Each structure stands twice: as C-alpha cells, then as structure tokens.
Amino acid sequence: MSFKNLKGQDSAVGYLKASLLNNRVSHAYIFSGPDGVGKRLAAINFAKALNCGNVKSGEPCDQCALCKRVDSSEHPDIFLLRRGKEGDSIKIEDVRALIKDAYLKPFEACKKVYIIEGAEYMKHEAANALLKTLEEPPADSVIILLAENTKKLFHTIVSRCRVVKFFPLKLKEVEEILTGEHSLSQAQAHTLAHLSGGRLGEALKFKEEDIFTKRSLLIKKIVSGSRADFDFDDIPKEDIRIYLDMILAWYSDILNMKAGAEDYMLVNIDEKDIISNEAARLSFDHIEDIINSVISTMIYMDRNANQKLAMSVLGMKIRQVGVCTK
Ligand SMILES: [Zn+2]
Numbered sequence: 154m155s156f157k158n159l160k161g162q163d164s165a166v167g168y169l170k171a172s173l174l175n176n177r178v179s180h181a182y183i184f185s186g187p188d189g190v191g192k193r194l195a196a197i198n199f200a201k202a203l204n205c206g207n208v209k210s211g212e213p214c215d216q217c218a219l220c221k222r223v224d225s226s227e228h229p230d231i232f233l234l235r236r237g238k239e240g241d242s243i244k245i246e247d248v249r250a251l252i253k254d255a256y257l258k259p260f261e262a263c264k265k266v267y268i269i270e271g272a273e274y275m276k277h278e279a280a281n282a283l284l285k286t287l288e289e290p291p292a293d294s295v296i297i298l299l300a301e302n303t304k305k306l307f308h309t310i311v312s313r314c315r316v317v318k319f320f321p322l323k324l325k326e327v328e329e330i331l332t333g334e335h336s337l338s339q340a341q342a343h344t345l346a347h348l349s350g351g352r353l354g355e356a357l358k359f360k361e362e363d364i365f366t367k368r369s370l371l372i373k374k375i376v377s378g379s380r381a382d383f384d385f386d387d388i389p390k391e392d393i394r395i396y397l398d399m400i401l402a403w404y405s406d407i408l409n410m411k412a413g414a415e416d417y418m419l420v421n422i423d424e425k426d427i428i429s430n431e432a433a434r435l436s437f438d439h440i441e442d443i444i445n446s447v448i449s450t451m452i453y454m455d456r457n458a459n460q461k462l463a464m465s466v467l468g469m470k471i472r473q474v475g476v477c478t479k
Pocket of ligand 1: 213215217218219220
C-alpha cells in the first residue's frame, strides 16, 4: 500500500511529498482528521518514503525489503504506538519508552519514525513528557501524532508540530470506490458511504464486520415490537458504536421519509419499503423522541457510562415509543 492507495487526500499527500523533495522534513507532525480517512496509511507511507532507497517523486517504491518490512510492522526503526482498546489512554510508560528510544541511533534506517495513534488520549503526564522531547528533538527521529482534532491536544504540543489536515471524501467518491474496487452493490455502497460519513476506512471496516447481517438483525428487532427483541444489552461492547450509528440512521431515515425526502437521501436505501411502513406507523413526535434518546445514549457512552444500563434504557424507550400506533 503506497501513497497512491490513499484516496481523496491529495492536499495532505502533496504536502508530505513536497517536504521530502525539498528536504524540508520536520521532526514532528500532527496528522489531524476524522478516523478512517487514511491518517495511519499516510504516516506509514511517509515513514517508508523517508527511508526507501528508491523513492520517486516523493513516492516510496513499495517493493523493496524496507518498504515490505514497514508494511508488515517488522522494521526495527518504525514504531506504531496505539491505545490498548477503546476508552483506554496512551500509557505513560509507553511514551517514556518511546522517548528513550528516540534518542538512540537508528538500527538501519536513515530516520526512525514514531507514529502515535489516538494522540488526544495521552494524559497530562504523558503529554508533558512528549512535549519535552518535541522541545529538544532527537536528530534522527520523526514523531507523527495522529489525532481526530487538534483542539483535544495540548496547545503547546500543537505549536511544536506541523499540522497536516485530512478530510472525509465526498459520499459519491466513496460509493464509486466501494462499487468499483470492492465489489459492493450500488445500494450497499450508498449505505456504507452515508453511514461512514465519507470515511473510506470506516466504510471498509463496516464491510469487513459484516454490517449488513447486523443491520438485518437490528431491523428485525426494532420492527417486531416484541419485548424480548428490544434487549439491546447483549450487544458486544466493541459493536455498540456501530449499532448506535445504525439505529440513528434508521430513525433519521424514517423521519426523512415522513417529511417527504427523496429516496437518494435515505441511508438504508435498500430497505425503503420497511422504512415507508414505519414512517406511516409512527408519529413525528415518537420518531424525534427516539432520535433524541439515541443521541443521549451516544453521549453517555462517550462518558464511559454503564453500557448495559444505557443500552437497556434505550431498548425500552424504542419499545415503548415504537409500538404506539398513530
Ligand atoms: Zn522501497
């Protein structure tokens, strides 16, 4: 996977290539933008381009032993530091180990590269330790912080790094990539493009996670109206966010259809018959009530609330409201 596999980020890639070609590489970068738009892929390719012996126009060759070892995370001078799991912080001991290593000579590369994913999840102590390193940068190292939003990082850290911005793709572009390169139907591509909000990596993750099977089960639960089927507390923790996104998209579709939206505006375009039935069955107030509850649940989950309880309350709300006919 090289820079040319990175879709829709021409401005960021152009900037990185230019800094290589002009020999203006900084000791520290922040790649900022939503998850799933290619920040990690860009960082890995930048690490390759900094060290590959066959770089052409800022593009690593992607074929040599070095490029292949970086791709398979086997190069001793290229490091990716990430959180253990959702909700965790970047560990201070990992940051300290990284800093210690950064001042040592590379084993074989020209530049050691340290990629810190989810940099906004560094706590005060870790951020402070890193700041000292950014103030006195090691000669042979490049540190790349990946973050959704620079506003969540310490201002002092941001001011010591070059910020490279990454953006979501247009929905139409994501659809074309999904149908053209990943064999999805037009309707499936449409749903994934909308659900991912133009984040291609996220759309591909949804595909890998067999989201359409999950969505079918969810719709069955919601539409059946049976008390037992609204037991959302059995959803695995790692799937909660995508289920919440799907529930939100589902009721937004119902609301939009009730308000007279065109088909192409629906996320779940292939389920428009069920959406139409639900739009006829539920009142505006009921639908908006559920949407507000889903948004509240998302906020609770972001605050690390009790997952089982929050999902159980949401399930109850959908059942209570959802079965009323108006
Ligand atoms: Zn190479």
